[in-house]
Amino acid sequence: xxxxxxxxxxxxxxxxxxxxxxxxxxxxxxxxxxxxxxxxxxxxxxxxxxxxxxxxxxxxxxxxxxxxxxxxxxxxxxxxxxxxxxxxxxxxxxxxxxxxxxxxxxxxxxxxxxxxxxxxxxxxxxxxxxxxxxxxxxxxxxxxxxxxxxxxxxxxxxxxxxxxxxxxxxxxxxxxxxxxxxxxxxxxxxxxxxxxxxxxxxxxxxxxxxxxxxxxxxxxxxxxxxxxxxxxxxxxxxxxxxxxxxxxxxxxxxxxxxxxxxxxxxxxxxxxxxxxxxxxxxxxxxxxxxxxxxxxxxxxxxxxxxxxxxxxxxxxxxxxxxxxxxxxxxxxxxxxxxxxxxxxx
Numbered sequence: 001x002x003x004x005x006x007x008x009x010x011x012x013x014x015x016x017x018x019x020x021x022x023x024x025x026x027x028x029x030x031x032x033x034x035x036x037x038x039x040x041x042x043x044x045x046x047x048x049x050x051x052x053x054x055x056x057x058x059x060x061x062x063x064x065x066x067x068x069x070x071x072x073x074x075x076x077x078x079x080x081x082x083x084x085x086x087x088x089x090x091x092x093x094x095x096x097x098x099x100x101x102x103x104x105x106x107x108x109x110x111x112x113x114x115x116x117x118x119x120x121x122x123x124x125x126x127x128x129x130x131x132x133x134x135x136x137x138x139x140x141x142x143x144x145x146x147x148x149x150x151x152x153x154x155x156x157x158x159x160x161x162x163x164x165x166x167x168x169x170x171x172x173x174x175x176x177x178x179x180x181x182x183x184x185x186x187x188x189x190x191x192x193x194x195x196x197x198x199x200x201x202x203x204x205x206x207x208x209x210x211x212x213x214x215x216x217x218x219x220x221x222x223x224x225x226x227x228x229x230x231x232x233x234x235x236x237x238x239x240x241x242x243x244x245x246x247x248x249x250x251x252x253x254x255x256x257x258x259x260x261x262x263x264x265x266x267x268x269x270x271x272x273x274x275x276x277x278x279x280x281x282x283x284x285x286x287x288x289x290x291x292x293x294x295x296x297x298x299x300x301x302x303x304x305x306x307x308x309x310x311x312x313x314x315x316x317x318x319x320x321x322x323x324x325x326x327x328x329x330x331x332x333x334x335x336x337x338x339x340x341x342x343x344x345x
Contacts (some may be wrong), residue, residue, distance in 0.1 A: 059201020093301030
Protein backbone atom coordinates (compact mmCIF):
# COMPACT_ATOMS: atom_id res chain seq x y z
CA UNK A 1 0.00 0.00 0.00
CA UNK A 2 1.29 3.45 -0.92
CA UNK A 3 2.38 5.55 2.06
CA UNK A 4 1.47 9.22 2.02
CA UNK A 5 4.38 11.46 3.00
CA UNK A 6 3.17 13.90 5.64
CA UNK A 7 4.27 17.55 5.64
CA UNK A 8 4.37 18.86 9.21
CA UNK A 9 3.52 22.48 8.44
CA UNK A 10 0.18 21.33 6.98
CA UNK A 11 -0.43 19.12 10.01
CA UNK A 12 0.29 22.14 12.20
CA UNK A 13 -2.07 24.39 10.21
CA UNK A 14 -4.81 21.76 10.28
CA UNK A 15 -4.40 21.32 14.04
CA UNK A 16 -4.52 25.08 14.62
CA UNK A 17 -7.69 25.26 12.52
CA UNK A 18 -9.60 22.52 14.35
CA UNK A 19 -8.50 23.76 17.79
CA UNK A 20 -9.77 27.23 16.86
CA UNK A 21 -13.09 25.73 15.69
CA UNK A 22 -13.66 23.96 19.01
CA UNK A 23 -12.48 26.94 21.07
CA UNK A 24 -14.71 29.37 19.19
CA UNK A 25 -17.78 27.17 19.58
CA UNK A 26 -17.26 26.66 23.30
CA UNK A 27 -16.32 30.26 24.11
CA UNK A 28 -19.30 31.70 22.23
CA UNK A 29 -22.14 29.22 22.83
CA UNK A 30 -22.17 29.26 26.63
CA UNK A 31 -22.00 33.00 27.28
CA UNK A 32 -25.21 34.23 28.91
CA UNK A 33 -24.35 37.93 28.49
CA UNK A 34 -25.87 39.92 25.58
CA UNK A 35 -23.97 38.73 22.51
CA UNK A 36 -23.51 42.05 20.73
CA UNK A 37 -20.32 43.84 21.79
CA UNK A 38 -19.48 41.07 24.27
CA UNK A 39 -16.24 39.14 24.54
CA UNK A 40 -17.99 36.23 22.80
CA UNK A 41 -19.01 38.47 19.92
CA UNK A 42 -15.42 39.67 19.51
CA UNK A 43 -14.02 36.13 19.60
CA UNK A 44 -16.69 34.94 17.20
CA UNK A 45 -15.63 37.64 14.75
CA UNK A 46 -11.86 37.27 14.92
CA UNK A 47 -11.52 33.51 15.44
CA UNK A 48 -13.41 32.46 12.32
CA UNK A 49 -10.37 31.87 10.16
CA UNK A 50 -10.37 28.06 10.43
CA UNK A 51 -12.21 27.49 7.14
CA UNK A 52 -9.62 29.48 5.10
CA UNK A 53 -6.84 27.37 6.67
CA UNK A 54 -8.62 24.12 5.81
CA UNK A 55 -9.30 25.30 2.26
CA UNK A 56 -5.71 26.45 1.79
CA UNK A 57 -4.38 23.07 2.93
CA UNK A 58 -6.82 21.26 0.63
CA UNK A 59 -5.52 23.33 -2.29
CA UNK A 60 -1.88 22.86 -1.32
CA UNK A 61 -2.33 19.08 -1.31
CA UNK A 62 -4.57 18.92 -4.38
CA UNK A 63 -3.26 17.27 -7.56
CA UNK A 64 -3.31 19.86 -10.34
CA UNK A 65 -3.41 17.15 -13.01
CA UNK A 66 -6.03 15.07 -11.19
CA UNK A 67 -8.57 13.26 -13.40
CA UNK A 68 -12.26 12.44 -12.81
CA UNK A 69 -11.36 9.34 -10.82
CA UNK A 70 -9.20 11.45 -8.51
CA UNK A 71 -12.06 13.95 -8.05
CA UNK A 72 -14.61 11.26 -7.15
CA UNK A 73 -12.17 9.64 -4.73
CA UNK A 74 -11.58 13.03 -3.09
CA UNK A 75 -15.31 13.76 -2.81
CA UNK A 76 -16.17 10.28 -1.56
CA UNK A 77 -13.58 10.61 1.20
CA UNK A 78 -15.45 13.69 2.45
CA UNK A 79 -19.04 12.56 1.87
CA UNK A 80 -18.66 9.01 3.22
CA UNK A 81 -17.43 10.30 6.58
CA UNK A 82 -20.12 12.97 6.67
CA UNK A 83 -22.89 10.40 6.12
CA UNK A 84 -21.87 8.62 9.34
CA UNK A 85 -22.69 11.79 11.28
CA UNK A 86 -25.59 13.00 9.13
CA UNK A 87 -28.07 10.36 10.35
CA UNK A 88 -27.69 10.88 14.13
CA UNK A 89 -27.61 14.66 13.58
CA UNK A 90 -30.91 14.48 11.69
CA UNK A 91 -32.51 12.34 14.42
CA UNK A 92 -31.36 14.79 17.10
CA UNK A 93 -32.60 17.78 15.13
CA UNK A 94 -35.98 16.14 14.55
CA UNK A 95 -36.35 15.42 18.26
CA UNK A 96 -34.99 18.73 19.55
CA UNK A 97 -36.33 21.35 17.16
CA UNK A 98 -38.99 19.57 15.08
CA UNK A 99 -37.28 20.83 11.95
CA UNK A 100 -39.81 19.19 9.62
CA UNK A 101 -42.96 20.60 11.26
CA UNK A 102 -43.44 23.35 8.70
CA UNK A 103 -42.73 22.36 5.12
CA UNK A 104 -40.11 19.99 3.75
CA UNK A 105 -39.68 22.23 0.70
CA UNK A 106 -39.11 25.23 2.94
CA UNK A 107 -36.48 23.42 5.00
CA UNK A 108 -34.86 21.52 2.15
CA UNK A 109 -32.33 24.24 1.37
CA UNK A 110 -31.19 24.31 4.99
CA UNK A 111 -30.90 20.52 5.07
CA UNK A 112 -28.96 20.43 1.81
CA UNK A 113 -26.57 23.08 3.06
CA UNK A 114 -26.08 21.39 6.40
CA UNK A 115 -26.89 24.72 8.03
CA UNK A 116 -29.39 23.02 10.32
CA UNK A 117 -26.72 20.76 11.81
CA UNK A 118 -23.77 23.14 11.93
CA UNK A 119 -22.20 20.99 9.19
CA UNK A 120 -22.58 23.62 6.50
CA UNK A 121 -18.88 23.67 5.68
CA UNK A 122 -19.08 20.17 4.25
CA UNK A 123 -21.21 21.67 1.49
CA UNK A 124 -18.60 24.41 1.06
CA UNK A 125 -15.70 21.98 0.71
CA UNK A 126 -17.51 19.71 -1.74
CA UNK A 127 -18.53 22.72 -3.86
CA UNK A 128 -15.06 24.28 -3.89
CA UNK A 129 -13.30 21.01 -4.77
CA UNK A 130 -15.68 20.64 -7.74
CA UNK A 131 -15.23 24.28 -8.79
CA UNK A 132 -11.43 23.95 -8.48
CA UNK A 133 -11.44 20.79 -10.58
CA UNK A 134 -13.48 22.49 -13.33
CA UNK A 135 -11.21 25.55 -13.38
CA UNK A 136 -8.13 23.35 -13.65
CA UNK A 137 -9.53 21.82 -16.84
CA UNK A 138 -8.49 25.09 -18.52
CA UNK A 139 -4.89 24.76 -19.68
CA UNK A 140 -4.14 28.43 -18.91
CA UNK A 141 -4.99 27.95 -15.25
CA UNK A 142 -3.29 24.57 -15.08
CA UNK A 143 -0.01 25.95 -16.44
CA UNK A 144 -0.13 29.26 -14.57
CA UNK A 145 -1.73 28.81 -11.17
CA UNK A 146 -1.06 32.47 -10.32
CA UNK A 147 -3.72 33.44 -12.90
CA UNK A 148 -6.06 30.96 -11.26
CA UNK A 149 -5.50 32.45 -7.80
CA UNK A 150 -5.75 36.09 -8.91
CA UNK A 151 -8.88 35.42 -10.99
CA UNK A 152 -10.73 33.80 -8.10
CA UNK A 153 -9.49 36.44 -5.64
CA UNK A 154 -10.75 39.30 -7.85
CA UNK A 155 -14.09 37.54 -8.37
CA UNK A 156 -14.36 37.06 -4.60
CA UNK A 157 -13.79 40.77 -3.97
CA UNK A 158 -16.36 41.72 -6.63
CA UNK A 159 -18.90 39.25 -5.28
CA UNK A 160 -18.46 40.51 -1.72
CA UNK A 161 -18.98 44.09 -2.94
CA UNK A 162 -22.23 43.06 -4.62
CA UNK A 163 -23.23 41.14 -1.50
CA UNK A 164 -22.71 44.27 0.60
CA UNK A 165 -25.01 46.22 -1.73
CA UNK A 166 -27.79 43.64 -2.11
CA UNK A 167 -27.99 42.01 1.29
CA UNK A 168 -26.72 44.61 3.75
CA UNK A 169 -27.70 47.91 2.11
CA UNK A 170 -31.19 46.80 1.03
CA UNK A 171 -31.73 44.14 3.70
CA UNK A 172 -33.26 41.43 1.51
CA UNK A 173 -32.49 38.61 3.92
CA UNK A 174 -36.04 37.61 4.85
CA UNK A 175 -37.57 37.33 1.37
CA UNK A 176 -38.54 33.93 -0.05
CA UNK A 177 -38.21 32.79 -3.67
CA UNK A 178 -39.67 29.38 -4.56
CA UNK A 179 -39.46 28.24 -0.92
CA UNK A 180 -35.78 29.22 -0.76
CA UNK A 181 -34.87 31.99 1.66
CA UNK A 182 -32.54 34.64 0.32
CA UNK A 183 -30.68 34.10 3.56
CA UNK A 184 -29.89 30.61 2.26
CA UNK A 185 -28.64 32.07 -1.02
CA UNK A 186 -26.09 33.93 1.09
CA UNK A 187 -24.86 30.51 2.21
CA UNK A 188 -24.81 29.28 -1.38
CA UNK A 189 -22.61 32.16 -2.51
CA UNK A 190 -19.88 31.41 0.02
CA UNK A 191 -18.20 28.64 -2.03
CA UNK A 192 -17.64 31.21 -4.78
CA UNK A 193 -16.24 33.86 -2.46
CA UNK A 194 -13.98 31.38 -0.67
CA UNK A 195 -12.55 29.58 -3.70
CA UNK A 196 -9.60 32.00 -3.56
CA UNK A 197 -8.32 30.27 -0.41
CA UNK A 198 -8.34 26.92 -2.22
CA UNK A 199 -6.59 28.34 -5.30
CA UNK A 200 -4.08 30.11 -3.04
CA UNK A 201 -3.10 26.65 -1.80
CA UNK A 202 -2.80 25.38 -5.38
CA UNK A 203 -0.55 28.32 -6.28
CA UNK A 204 1.48 27.76 -3.10
CA UNK A 205 2.52 24.30 -4.35
CA UNK A 206 5.26 25.94 -6.43
CA UNK A 207 8.62 26.05 -4.69
CA UNK A 208 9.38 29.58 -5.91
CA UNK A 209 6.09 30.82 -4.42
CA UNK A 210 6.98 29.32 -1.04
CA UNK A 211 10.42 30.92 -1.20
CA UNK A 212 8.90 34.25 -2.26
CA UNK A 213 6.45 34.28 0.66
CA UNK A 214 9.26 33.36 3.04
CA UNK A 215 11.44 36.23 1.74
CA UNK A 216 8.61 38.74 2.23
CA UNK A 217 7.56 37.50 5.67
CA UNK A 218 8.18 40.86 7.37
CA UNK A 219 6.15 42.77 4.79
CA UNK A 220 3.28 40.28 5.03
CA UNK A 221 3.33 40.42 8.83
CA UNK A 222 3.21 44.22 8.69
CA UNK A 223 0.22 44.05 6.33
CA UNK A 224 -1.49 41.60 8.70
CA UNK A 225 -1.01 43.97 11.65
CA UNK A 226 -2.38 46.85 9.58
CA UNK A 227 -5.44 44.88 8.47
CA UNK A 228 -5.99 43.65 12.04
CA UNK A 229 -5.90 47.25 13.30
CA UNK A 230 -8.36 48.41 10.62
CA UNK A 231 -10.60 45.40 11.32
CA UNK A 232 -10.69 46.26 15.05
CA UNK A 233 -11.39 49.91 14.26
CA UNK A 234 -14.34 48.91 12.06
CA UNK A 235 -15.61 46.47 14.68
CA UNK A 236 -15.56 48.82 17.66
CA UNK A 237 -16.95 51.76 15.68
CA UNK A 238 -19.50 49.71 13.68
CA UNK A 239 -18.17 50.98 10.36
CA UNK A 240 -19.20 49.20 7.16
CA UNK A 241 -19.48 45.45 6.78
CA UNK A 242 -16.98 43.52 8.90
CA UNK A 243 -18.91 40.26 9.29
CA UNK A 244 -16.80 37.09 9.25
CA UNK A 245 -17.11 34.92 6.14
CA UNK A 246 -18.90 37.62 4.14
CA UNK A 247 -16.90 40.86 4.07
CA UNK A 248 -13.86 42.14 2.18
CA UNK A 249 -11.97 43.07 5.34
CA UNK A 250 -12.48 39.55 6.69
CA UNK A 251 -11.23 37.99 3.45
CA UNK A 252 -8.02 40.06 3.56
CA UNK A 253 -7.54 39.34 7.27
CA UNK A 254 -8.00 35.58 6.77
CA UNK A 255 -5.78 35.54 3.68
CA UNK A 256 -2.87 37.24 5.48
CA UNK A 257 -3.17 34.91 8.46
CA UNK A 258 -2.18 31.95 6.28
CA UNK A 259 1.48 32.98 5.67
CA UNK A 260 1.64 34.00 9.34
CA UNK A 261 0.76 30.48 10.51
CA UNK A 262 3.05 28.94 7.90
CA UNK A 263 5.89 31.00 9.36
CA UNK A 264 4.84 30.05 12.90
CA UNK A 265 4.99 26.34 12.03
CA UNK A 266 8.77 26.65 11.56
CA UNK A 267 9.16 27.36 15.29
CA UNK A 268 7.09 24.36 16.40
CA UNK A 269 8.76 21.00 16.90
CA UNK A 270 7.10 18.04 15.24
CA UNK A 271 4.98 16.25 17.82
CA UNK A 272 2.97 13.06 17.46
CA UNK A 273 -0.12 14.57 19.13
CA UNK A 274 -0.19 17.38 16.54
CA UNK A 275 -0.03 14.84 13.72
CA UNK A 276 -2.74 12.73 15.40
CA UNK A 277 -5.13 15.68 15.76
CA UNK A 278 -4.43 16.70 12.18
CA UNK A 279 -5.09 13.16 10.95
CA UNK A 280 -8.62 13.12 12.40
CA UNK A 281 -9.41 16.84 12.20
CA UNK A 282 -12.41 16.22 9.92
CA UNK A 283 -13.77 13.65 12.38
CA UNK A 284 -13.20 16.05 15.28
CA UNK A 285 -15.11 18.77 13.43
CA UNK A 286 -18.14 16.48 13.11
CA UNK A 287 -17.81 14.73 16.48
CA UNK A 288 -17.47 17.79 18.69
CA UNK A 289 -20.96 18.96 17.73
CA UNK A 290 -22.51 15.99 19.54
CA UNK A 291 -20.63 16.87 22.72
CA UNK A 292 -21.77 20.49 22.36
CA UNK A 293 -25.37 19.25 21.90
CA UNK A 294 -25.00 17.35 25.17
CA UNK A 295 -23.55 20.34 27.01
CA UNK A 296 -26.29 22.58 25.66
CA UNK A 297 -28.90 20.15 26.99
CA UNK A 298 -27.31 20.45 30.44
CA UNK A 299 -27.07 24.23 30.05
CA UNK A 300 -30.76 24.49 29.06
CA UNK A 301 -31.92 22.30 31.94
CA UNK A 302 -30.09 24.22 34.66
CA UNK A 303 -31.66 27.31 36.20
CA UNK A 304 -28.88 29.80 35.51
CA UNK A 305 -26.95 27.88 32.87
CA UNK A 306 -23.34 26.78 33.02
CA UNK A 307 -21.00 29.41 34.52
CA UNK A 308 -18.98 31.08 31.79
CA UNK A 309 -15.74 30.74 33.75
CA UNK A 310 -15.98 27.00 33.01
CA UNK A 311 -15.60 27.68 29.27
CA UNK A 312 -11.80 27.06 29.17
CA UNK A 313 -12.27 23.78 31.05
CA UNK A 314 -15.14 22.78 28.75
CA UNK A 315 -12.93 23.56 25.76
CA UNK A 316 -10.23 21.15 26.98
CA UNK A 317 -12.82 18.47 27.77
CA UNK A 318 -14.52 18.77 24.38
CA UNK A 319 -11.23 18.83 22.47
CA UNK A 320 -9.85 15.80 24.33
CA UNK A 321 -13.07 13.77 24.17
CA UNK A 322 -13.77 14.50 20.51
CA UNK A 323 -10.14 13.67 19.61
CA UNK A 324 -10.25 10.32 21.44
CA UNK A 325 -13.62 9.41 19.89
CA UNK A 326 -12.44 10.50 16.45
CA UNK A 327 -9.26 8.43 16.69
CA UNK A 328 -11.38 5.45 17.73
CA UNK A 329 -13.73 5.90 14.76
CA UNK A 330 -10.78 6.45 12.41
CA UNK A 331 -8.90 3.34 13.59
CA UNK A 332 -12.08 1.24 13.42
CA UNK A 333 -12.70 2.42 9.87
CA UNK A 334 -9.10 1.61 8.94
CA UNK A 335 -9.40 -1.89 10.40
CA UNK A 336 -12.67 -2.64 8.58
CA UNK A 337 -11.29 -1.25 5.32
CA UNK A 338 -8.08 -3.29 5.47
CA UNK A 339 -9.79 -6.48 6.63
CA UNK A 340 -12.81 -6.57 4.32
CA UNK A 341 -12.14 -4.22 1.41
CA UNK A 342 -8.35 -4.40 0.98
CA UNK A 343 -7.38 -7.80 2.39
CA UNK A 344 -3.78 -8.93 2.03
CA UNK A 345 -3.17 -11.69 -0.49
